[in-house]
Amino acid sequence: METKHLGINSKLIHAGYKADPTGAVNVPIYQSSTFAFQNAEHGAALFAGEEEGYIYTRIGNPTIRALEENVAELEHGCGAIATSSGMGAITTVYMALLGAGVHMVSTASVYGPSRVVVEKEFSRFGVEASFVDTSDLEQVRAAIRPNTKVVYIETPSNPTMQVTDVEAVSKIAHEHGCLVVVDNTFASPYLQTPLDLGADVSLHSVTKFINGHADVVGGLLIAKEKSIYKRLRSVMIGMGCNMDPHQAFLVLRGLKTLGVRVERAQQNAMQIAGWLEKQPEVETVLYIGLESHPQHAIAKRQMSGFGSMISFDLKGGLEAGRRLMDHVRVATLAVSLGGVETLIEHPASMTHASMSAENRRAAGFSDGLVRYSVGIEDVEDLISDLRQALQAASVATEEIKLTPAGVTAG
Numbered sequence: 001m002e003t004k005h006l007g008i009n010s011k012l013i014h015a016g017y018k019a020d021p022t023g024a025v026n027v028p029i030y031q032s033s034t035f036a037f038q039n040a041e042h043g044a045a046l047f048a049g050e051e052e053g054y055i056y057t058r059i060g061n062p063t064i065r066a067l068e069e070n071v072a073e074l075e076h077g078c079g080a081i082a083t084s085s086g087m088g089a090i091t092t093v094y095m096a097l098l099g100a101g102v103h104m105v106s107t108a109s110v111y112g113p114s115r116v117v118v119e120k121e122f123s124r125f126g127v128e129a130s131f132v133d134t135s136d137l138e139q140v141r142a143a144i145r146p147n148t149k150v151v152y153i154e155t156p157s158n159p160t161m162q163v164t165d166v167e168a169v170s171k172i173a174h175e176h177g178c179l180v181v182v183d184n185t186f187a188s189p190y191l192q193t194p195l196d197l198g199a200d201v202s203l204h205s206v207t208k209f210i211n212g213h214a215d216v217v218g219g220l221l222i223a224k225e226k227s228i229y230k231r232l233r234s235v236m237i238g239m240g241c242n243m244d245p246h247q248a249f250l251v252l253r254g255l256k257t258l259g260v261r262v263e264r265a266q267q268n269a270m271q272i273a274g275w276l277e278k279q280p281e282v283e284t285v286l287y288i289g290l291e292s293h294p295q296h297a298i299a300k301r302q303m304s305g306f307g308s309m310i311s312f313d314l315k316g317g318l319e320a321g322r323r324l325m326d327h328v329r330v331a332t333l334a335v336s337l338g339g340v341e342t343l344i345e346h347p348a349s350m351t352h353a354s355m356s357a358e359n360r361r362a363a364g365f366s367d368g369l370v371r372y373s374v375g376i377e378d379v380e381d382l383i384s385d386l387r388q389a390l391q392a393a394s395v396a397t398e399e400i401k402l403t404p405a406g407v408t409a410g
């Protein structure tokens with residue numbers, strides 16, 4: 001069925017689907033590593049080329065292809081490439097577009113491993129990188145060097161919720177002959193289409209919103225131009241970080257409900273963010289849907305909704321953060337995000353505990369910062385859970401202050 005003219009919720013369900021000879025309503029799981037070539041015995045000419053059929057699952061597979069075609073259509077790209085994980089997509093982009101003596105400008109508050117892999121691994125092969133606040137266009141402009149080839153942005157970013165103006169950065173980057181890559185994980189294709197804003201490549205950790213059920217790890221790359229698409233695909237095949245057919249099947253199933261999940265979760269998030277702003281234990285709330293967010297206007301312009309990620313800063317700092325984690329009941333204390341279930345995490349004592357407090361501040365977040373991925377539960381349950389946890393955490397923090405120095409209260 002031709003789906004180009006359909007609305008986004010219809011595309012989520014139908015794009016990429018090719019009628020199956022058995023009448024199966026869903027794309028079957030083609031769990032086969034290899035595919036038979038047509039030979040004279042079958043009355044056909046020898047295999048004609050990649051577009052005509054499948055050879056080997058690392059190169060291409062019908063279940064994976066259905067997912068790739070769906071997402072390429074959602075984000076208006078010329079093609080998409082599914083990978084084993086979000087980091088598989090990110091390292092494929094780096095490997096394809098960077099090289100010895102090549103420089104990249106990137107968002108400072110980018111997802112930690114996206115930065116670490118450049119600083120620790122790609123630097124060994126002569127890749128250079130500057131990490132700047134890409135929400136500040138002057139910093140982007142100033143960081144570009146004659147050998148800069150890629151401007152990499154994550155927007156909204158994790159966990160600082162900074163928003164970068166994709167259109168403005170793309171204009172600056174293209175003036176300097178650089179390609180623009182956007183990590184679109186936090187927004188999902190439902191809320192933001194970076195290629196329409198001028199980016200050359202969009203990527204996702206599908207582990208998050210696209211799959212949405214905390215049961216798959218995966219990644220996706222979407223390219224605007226055929227030449228970039230081909231380059232990315234050939235690197236993905238060479239590095240062997242392809243998605244698996246069963247993984248693709250699960251992601252396709254999750255993708256169908258992306259719209260309804262995102263709509264429901266962002267409604268919850270707006271209510272929770274407004275409520276959090278009024279709580280005495282909370283210093284600041286970073287939710288891009290609030291007018292108090294520094295880049296609210298940019299988010300409103302370049303996204304069709306504000307999503308369901310909230311970060312908030314506790315007045316009680318590190319200890320209050322730890323205590324809050326001890327008292328939540330409905331929200332699950334876990335890393336990751338974008339699922340139907342609400343997840344909470346405290347970067348300073350969990351994901352970023354190995355960083356010094358100074359480095360955490362330099363990356364733009366304090367020790368009291370809590371990241372809250374809002375799910376689709378009843379919002380009243382989420383608010384009452386947070387209310388009791390905030391109260392319990394502040395009582396516990398008070399008790400610590402009254403305890404003699406060096407003794408940690410229960």
Ligand SMILES: Cc1ncc(COP(=O)(O)O)c(C=O)c1O
Nearest residue numbers: 085086087111158185205207218
């Ligand atoms: C914004 C962002 N990009 C990329 C990744 C990496 O994805 P994965 O864990 O699927 O490799 C994550 C994971 O948390 C993320 O939050």
